[in-house]
Amino acid sequence: HPGFFGAGMGDPMASSMSPMEEDGVQDDPKVTLESKELWMQFHQLGTEMVITKSGRQMFPQMKFRASGLDPKSKYILLLDIVAADDYRYKFHNSRWMIAGKADPEMPKRMYIHPDSPATGEQWMQKVVSFHKLKLTNNISDKHGFFSSNLSSHPANHSQNSQGVSITILNSMHKYQPRFHLVRANDILKLPYSTFRTYVFKETEFIAVTAYQNEKITQLKIDHNPFAKGFRDTGAGSKSQKKRPG
Amino acid sequence: HPGFFGAGMGDPMASSMSPMEEDGVQDDPKVTLESKELWMQFHQLGTEMVITKSGRQMFPQMKFRASGLDPKSKYILLLDIVAADDYRYKFHNSRWMIAGKADPEMPKRMYIHPDSPATGEQWMQKVVSFHKLKLTNNISDKHGFFSSNLSSHPANHSQNSQGVSITILNSMHKYQPRFHLVRANDILKLPYSTFRTYVFKETEFIAVTAYQNEKITQLKIDHNPFAKGFRDTGAGSKSQKKRPG
C-alpha cells in the first residue's frame, strides 16, 4: 500500500507538481494540522478510533489550516483514509501486536469538503474541518461517494451539503488519513486535476469496535466534550456520578 | 411591489420562459408545497413568523417537491422573501389592521439551496427544504448573500454548506416567500439564466417580534416539535407543566 511514508508533515508528496501549473497561476500551499499537541498525545499511546454500525465520528477531529493558496483561484479540498500497512492487529499484554495478514479492504472513498469548490481566500480564512465524516464497519452502507482512485465519473455520485458521509474500515487494522488539495473550478474536472496530498503521521490510528487501551479511553474522556459525563474531576461537581466504587 | 399575485400556485410566473430553451433541453417543472394543509390552517388565521435578533427559523417550514425536471440537467434552487404590499400593520381588536405606509425594506437576498447545483434527478428524489433560513430584524447582520436583483456578482458573496443564512425583515410588515428554479451548471452563470418563480399564497405571513394572535401561537405549539413543552394534552403526560391555572 504505502507511498505516503516519508512525506514530510505538511509538505506535499513528491508526486505532486511544482507550484508553476499549466494555467500559469502560482501558489505554494502550506497545510497544518489543528490540535497537533492533542494528536501527538494520542499518537504516543497508539491512537484508536471506534467504528460502529451506524457510523462514528473521529476524535480528535480532522481539522486543518491552509495558507499560501492563490486567493482568487478555486480549490477543492478532500480527505480520505487508506490502509497504513498489510497487517491485522490484536491488543495483547497492553501492547498492539501483529496478528496476521490484513483482511481485504473495501473500496475507499474520497470525502469532498462540503464547502468545495471555494476560493483560496475563503479556505484560508477559516479552519477546514472534516469532523462530519463517520467511520463504520458496516459493509452494507449506502452513503457511497466516488472512489479514491477516481476511476469512476464523479457525476455518478453525490454527497449532500450537510457533509454526511461514511467510510468503511476493518476493525483491528491500521489506517492513515490523507488530506488533498486540488486547484479546480469544477468538481467535474477533479479526475483530471493535479492533487497535492498531505499526510500527518500523528493522525494514524487503529480501528476498533471497543477501546483496547484504557489510556486512550481516558484521553478521549478528558478532551471530548461529548464524553464529559464520564469525567471524574472538575466539570461534573454536582454528584459523584454512577461510576462504581 | 407585487407581480407575484395572480401567479397560479405551483405554476411558473408568466415572466418565465417556455419549456424550450436555447440549449435545446426540454423540461416542464411542477413544484408543490409540502404540508399544504398545515400552511392553509395558518393562512386562514393570518400567519405570523417571529423574528429575533439572532435569527429565527420559520414554522411551518419551507419545503417543496419538484417534478418534471430534466433528469440529467443541473438545476439551482433558491428561495427569497419579498414585501407583500406597501403597508405596515397592527393587531387591534383581534384583527390585523393597516397602520400606515411601509417602512423602507432592507435589500433582499437570495437563499441558494445548499445542495445546488444538482441534477434534476437528484432534486426530484427528495423533498427540498429551506428550513435553515432564518429571519431577523437585526440590521447589522453579517450573514449576507447576493441580492435578489442579482445586480452584484455572486462571487463576491458566499454561503457555507451548512446552509446557515439570515434574511432581514421589518416587524409588523407582510411578506411573501418565493421559490425559484434555474437550469444552470454553474452558480457563476446564475445572473444570466432564466428563472422560473413559484409563489404559494398560503405561505404569506406577517413578521412579528412577539405573537399577536393567540390562535397562531396555539397552532405553532400544537405542530412544532420544539414547542412540545408548551402542550397541555397528550405528549407531556408526566406532569401538569408550569402553566398557571
Add this chain to the structure above:
DNA sequence: ATCTTTCCCACCTAGGTGTGAACC
C-alpha cells in the same frame, strides 16, 4: 397608558460519548 422589543428561561428535539452486559 399602550404597544413593541429584548432578554433569560424551562422545556423540548437531535445527536455525539463511553459503559457494561449480552451476544457470537
Add this chain to the structure above:
DNA sequence: ATGGTTCACACCTAGGTGGGAAAG
C-alpha cells in the same frame, strides 16, 4: 475459554420553542 461485536442506556453538547418579566 477467549476475544471481538452489538445494543440499550445515562449523560452530555448544541440548538430550536414560546413564556413572561423587563425595558424601550
